[in-house]
Amino acid sequence: MSATVTIESIESPESLPQWRLFWQRLKRRRIAMAGGVVLVILYAGALLAGFIAPYHFDRVDNQNFFHPPVWPHFSGLRLVVTRYESMPGSFVYQAVPNDTAPVHWFVRGDKYDLFCLIPTTIHLFGAADDNHPIYLMGTDQFGRDVFSRLLYGSQVSLSIGLAGIIISFALGLLIGGISGYFGGWTDTLLMRWCELIMSIPTLYLIIALRSVFRPNISSVQIYGMIIIIYSFIRWAGTARIIRGMTLSLRERQYVLAAKSLGQSNLKIILRHILPGTFSYVIIAATLSVPYYILGEVTISYLGVGIQEPSASWGLMLSAAQNTEYMHSFPWLLAPGAAIFITVLAFNFLGDGLRDAADTKS
């Protein structure tokens, strides 16, 4: 009698890979999904910054320093903006009643590069003329539109987070995986190196690393430098955790089975061990992004990051550190609100991811 009695059926009619089950669980967590939606909006805004922003980040309005926020209102069926006027010599503005101009959509305005590639001049909305500007969040001390700068700044601040986690987690996974899998001297050396990096106080490390680069470099290069510096600082912590997880994963019987089959070490690490860390990695990466954003804020605040006239949230905040400004012109703190919302959204999403991963078999 042979053993080919093909037997029982198995439970679910349809096979669901684990990530599908994970996604289903995640969808049920409202707050996490809300955070996710907010992030999608923010990143979409960053992607289309030039298009959505009515003005270029560099545009200076000599007539309207510290202009307060102006919101369009409905007059009949049209959106219009009111003109404001200031007393000569002061920065207090009054609205001029009945002096309104309509808001135009898809106007031609300042030149910019869409997606950093396509030069164009079309903006989503814009002012009818220069006397009736649309400053949704007011202007700063140079008469530049805060809303526009906020959008351009989000390109820098938000993308630094993504680039940063990609680099530091890739490094952390690789080093941690190798260290935990091979053990012995490899492990010892790599981990001592990680600990060395982690033990240097962050602030001094930032300044030291900054001084490695020449003082006068272009803003693109500064941008790249910030990513490199922060990735360099943070990969070590990740590597240690991945190494710990690897130590336990390599004893799993399916890893032993792969070894028995003669699978190469590299493929074992990539196929069997590292995927076992993914639930941790996704959550940790999501919760790490705020560090990069705040890191950029710190480094620009110290004056060694993004330079004028470029826009970044950190730079905009450092320009607002004057207490008198904060008191009289509170709209200058808009980047602070933006950072707060972004960090909160990432945290909500990360918490939701963690909860969704928890009940995994």
Place this chain on the structure above:
Amino acid sequence: MSLLEIKDLKLDFGRGAEAARAVDGVSLTIEAGETVCLVGESGCGKSVTAQSIARLVPVPPANYVGGEIWLNGRDVLKMPVGELREIRGGVVSYIFQEPGAALNPVFRVGNQIKESLKLHKPEKANNAEVIRLLKLVGIPAPESRIRNYPFEMSGGMQQRVMIAMALASEPKLLVADEPTTALDVTIQAQILDLLRDLKNRLGMAILLITHNLGIVGDMADRVAVMYAGQIVELAAAGELLRRPLHPYTKALMNSVPKLSGNMDRLVTIPGNVPRIGNFPPGCRFAPRCPVARPDCSAAVPALVEVEPQRWVRCPYWNDAIK
């Protein structure tokens, strides 16, 4: 009056449309001083039934939907919490499968036993009593052992400590849930001997849960076989092992290799044990049963006393199996 009487116990996991019945109409009595074995494979509901005796099953996700459990004359399912705490340890004690997991790793063994004493016999919560208990369960040099942490002891020793903790409050019923499954066979023999010895000395009743029919032969006065949430056979141990009546019991006994036994192919039970929530209609064993007939899946057969003191849940038990 029996020490323990479970009457038609019904327990669900989950509510409403998602409710899955884990225990379906289980009735069992245990008299004072007797040893009853509850035998079955994983998922049959034996652990949940046993834990219900002291209402240890967390409600939610569990849900008692029917039946009564009379322990020492009181219905456990309707007791207020204060009374419940008294009977836990006071009337019924438990020992579990993994002694290492049941002992707190950061407290010394002596203190853990004392904690059990403080709850039920506070006047005896002292080292002398702990040492007496450790001697009772056969731990050599107990005076030094009371200062040990659990990780300093072997599996067999840990299980003995668990038994000591369970006995500290002098319960009338000891529920042992697979107490030797995680132990080596020579240690298993020691622990089973110990349980038998304690039963004789203390006059305790034991409800022993196992999947090992050999242990049944060694230890039990009576045995109940469970399948898919129901008792399918109930009889005196010797009788059942000599002459099993239910097809599942017979198949189970035939599928276990025995020492110096037949070297031929083992008779297997095809298919898998059905999981909770997915029980087949009618007789739950029918899809795998060698003598099933079409009408077996029509209705759930009743547990019937077919001979004196022998209950079987199968109308065709008399059909011979090869």
Place this chain on the structure above:
Amino acid sequence: MQSNNVSLLEVKNLKVHFPVKTGMFSRVHETVKAVDDVSFSIAPGETLGLVGESGCGKTTLGRAIMRLVEPTAGSVFLDGEDITGMKGATLRVRRRKFQMIFQDPYGSLNPRMTVEQIVGEALDIHKLVDSSSARKKRIEELLQAVGLDALYAQRYPHEFSGGQRQRIGIARALAVEPKLIICDEPVSALDVSVQAQIINLLSDLQQQRGIAYLFIAHDLAVVEHISSRVMVMYLGKIVEAAEAEKMIREPLHPYTQALISAVPEVNPETKRQRVVLPGDVPSPIHPPEGCPFHPRCPIALEGKCSQEVPPLVEKAPGHFAACHFAGKKIAG
């Protein structure tokens, strides 16, 4: 143990010692002698059972043969070839001849891979198929050979029961067409009714394909049922080896006798006299002087047994025991 000239696997004086590093500078204080001078052989197509309790070294022995753990001393011959020192590509080629199935059905399959990927990995490593249709066909054949519907190839391990997962593990091992499979407690974690299915499956595969097994388990009845010869291990050493039936009928070593008497007997008619061993299963870090079993042995003689290690010698044709008083009954 004698080996005949055509043995498939031959293990000679194998030792696996693990250093125990303690102290501030990880000085090596002690060694765990997990496997201590073990020799045996397996002929093609036969099943050798290896039985023992926890800590006796049987799992380590299995893994050392599989080269998942490096032997400290001794040699392993496969098909007459010394594979002990082999590494890398040379070893990989030989790996087709010997495979392993593991104890934990829930841990031995990668939860993120489909059945097809799990079984297919074996085929890919050794390039056993040259087209994706051939690969698919081969995987279907393997699944059917272990009693699983080929439709299940796209499913994930968590959808299967314990017994089915073990079948997948067996299919994976079969993929490279091994001559020897080391079975490390393959049924211990399964339900009783499912154990029988897997045991029968292994027997059938042996009959169909002539695979030899090293069957490691702690359940004496299961081991005796499936094996032609059995070895009993205690604290890293083989203490008795013989034909399965013979060993159960006439055990020579006191430990074997105690093991047999400790097995709970289902049939109340055939009750054996129970001999209960005192004390605990010993730790391999501090093995006793002399015979490793003497502290628990009911017939140990102070002086001889506590000082002289008994060698494993042939006491009857084909029946080996390591005891100064082999054959003496321990039951009263």
